[in-house]
Amino acid sequence: MKLFKKATCFNISKSLPARLTACTLAAVCIAACTLAALKLSASRVGGAANAAYYAPLILVDAGHGGEDGGASGPGGLLEKELNLDIALRLRDALRLMGFRVRMTRETDVSLHTGEGKRKQSDLQTRTEAINAADVDLCVSVHQNSYAGKGVARGAQVFCAPNGERSRAFAESVRGCLAELRDENARGVKTANSSVYILYHAENPAILVECGFLSDPLDALLLSNPESRAEIAFAIAKGVAECFRADD
Numbered sequence: 001m002k003l004f005k006k007a008t009c010f011n012i013s014k015s016l017p018a019r020l021t022a023c024t025l026a027a028v029c030i031a032a033c034t035l036a037a038l039k040l041s042a043s044r045v046g047g048a049a050n051a052a053y054y055a056p057l058i059l060v061d062a063g064h065g066g067e068d069g070g071a072s073g074p075g076g077l078l079e080k081e082l083n084l085d086i087a088l089r090l091r092d093a094l095r096l097m098g099f100r101v102r103m104t105r106e107t108d109v110s111l112h113t114g115e116g117k118r119k120q121s122d123l124q125t126r127t128e129a130i131n132a133a134d135v136d137l138c139v140s141v142h143q144n145s146y147a148g149k150g151v152a153r154g155a156q157v158f159c160a161p162n163g164e165r166s167r168a169f170a171e172s173v174r175g176c177l178a179e180l181r182d183e184n185a186r187g188v189k190t191a192n193s194s195v196y197i198l199y200h201a202e203n204p205a206i207l208v209e210c211g212f213l214s215d216p217l218d219a220l221l222l223s224n225p226e227s228r229a230e231i232a233f234a235i236a237k238g239v240a241e242c243f244r245a246d247d
């Protein structure tokens, strides 16, 4: 069944104020469509004993945190802070659209438990959150960095190697990010064992590297709250479109 109707009012290839207006209008439009669709879903689930409101549960994972700052960029930009900012904006956009949202973190903390190998423990905590039985999809938010020669900029979406839904989810988000910038159009990559949380994901999951902190243009964009809001909304739109395409 199609959970979402097409939101034809979305057009972000305009000047910044126009884009923000378009984003706001699109959010309202998609929220209205989503809420209508979810009412259908509730009636489809139906039955006196099971008439509870149902909406897909999206896990939003803000990468790194606490003692683990992740990548860094000019002017003191820290990946963990950008990840959290975009993740919180993504949370709000998804809730506006009618999704249920769970966060792995909403403050500047590491998710390790106990002592020992803290990074491994942190990743294990996130993986367990992804694999919770009630999670429908997971989006992990990160920033990239590149130390080699040449230019590397724009977003990169990775999908978990666990089936078609992760791939479709990643393609949907990639498409929405590519509407923001041509540099975001690079192809989806299937995660290998170096991307621990995706490699061990059982539920549909993607990881979005929103840009390269090593690139001056990307760093400038990521330091702008309005650009981060656009990225978060593009990811949310990609999530909504993925459900709309679901049968």
Ligand SMILES: [Zn+2]
Pocket (backbone or CB within 6 Å): 063, 064, 070, 071, 079, 142, 143
């Ligand atoms: Zn990262």
